[in-house]
Amino acid sequence: MKFFAFGILLLVLISCIVYSQLTNRHKAIIKTTFLYKTGLVDSEWNVTDTFGKYAMVSPTFLIDGIYKSMEGPKSSNYVQLSKDSTLLWMTGFNVEALDAKTGEKLSNDFICHTNIDFNDVKYYSNFNLNARIGSQYPRLTSLSNGMENFEFPKGFGVPMRGNDLLFVTTESLNHNIKDITKWIKHEVTISYSSQTEKPLMSRTVFIMLPFDKEDPYKDPLDPGSNSCIPVETKNHTYEDGKGNKLSGHWVIPVGKNTYRSSANGQLQIKDSLRLHAAAIHVHPFATAIRLFDKTANKAVFTSNIKNYTTKIGLESVPQFSSEKGIWLYGNHDYELILDVNNTTNENQDMMGSMFLFFYDAELDAKLNH
CATH class of the missing domain: 2.60.120 (Jelly Rolls)
Structure with a gap:
């Protein structure tokens, strides 16, 4: 015993x-x-x-x-x-x-x-x-x-x-x-x-940033390189097809920073699509996220995010909604751009995603056949 x-x-x-x-x-x-x-x-x-x-x-x-x-x-x-x-x-x-x-x-x-x-x-x-x-x-x-x-x-x-x-x-x-x-x-x-x-169909776009796969938690040598330190390497980790590692959940330092990532591969636009709605997912200290048309050199839309000033948290993250819609084109170059402002005295974690809803002409034709 x-x-x-x-x-x-x-x-x-x-x-x-x-x-x-x-x-x-x-x-x-x-x-x-x-x-x-x-x-x-x-x-x-x-x-x-x-x-x-x-x-x-x-x-x-x-x-x-x-x-x-x-x-x-x-x-x-x-x-x-x-x-x-x-x-x-x-x-x-x-x-x-x-x-x-x-x-x-x-x-x-x-x-x-x-x-x-x-x-x-x-x-x-x-x-x-x-x-x-x-x-x-x-x-x-x-x-x-x-x-x-x-x-x-x-x-x-x-x-x-x-x-x-x-x-x-x-x-x-x-x-x-x-x-x-x-x-x-x-x-x-x-x-x-x-x-x-x-009918609407959903396309998800999110920011993916490169990190050093050999030493993932080392600070990037160049803070302006748009590279990151991942929160962890098991979840939200992707490859760019060239052997490089990307993270969709990364660490942001104190202060203001801007992160960007190509959205073309996630949008998968063959000819054109008409955008009618977008739901936004970001973490506290994000201040704005935009879908940007690099070809036309203008934002498709921007969600200006409001953080609480007396505590950590997001007071409002505006969605995009339009009956008229906005056209996106297969021969244009799009990226997702996220602005952050870490107002604390320590590193925080961040994600930047959009759930985009486009008019589904192909499905509409099948439903009304």
């Missing part, structure tokens, strides 16, 4: 040492899994589907300290807007933070991001658009701190069969309150309609 007790004590000690060395994100995963598996907190999604509004309340998240962007407790859920193959049109998305005990609405400071993914094989097969399968990461859109609500312009929507699956992941956040023990939930809502709209 003594050896058994000693073994248990040693195992606990080793586990504590290993746990203490984990990143904040991995600690959150372990704590959340433990709470759900032991039944100490609610681990189920609560769904309410009133036609036209699919609302789901997440499991409970424990906020017990600082959780920066991409670090907080999170949960995922599969969604079917209906049980049959009725054609429905998604028109908007919303996320709110709630007190887990009272249901009272809380500050958006507890919302990191909510991702809406789709099964591109099933989705494109249903519309006989098989050539699009695997052409882009199948993320429809993302809501995040500062842009918790996103709606398409009047008359437009994303069509899908009601029994197709969406995969929703929502993650919590806490940049400011160190001493805290709070139980929260997220309520995610998808608005949809059976009324025929003009």
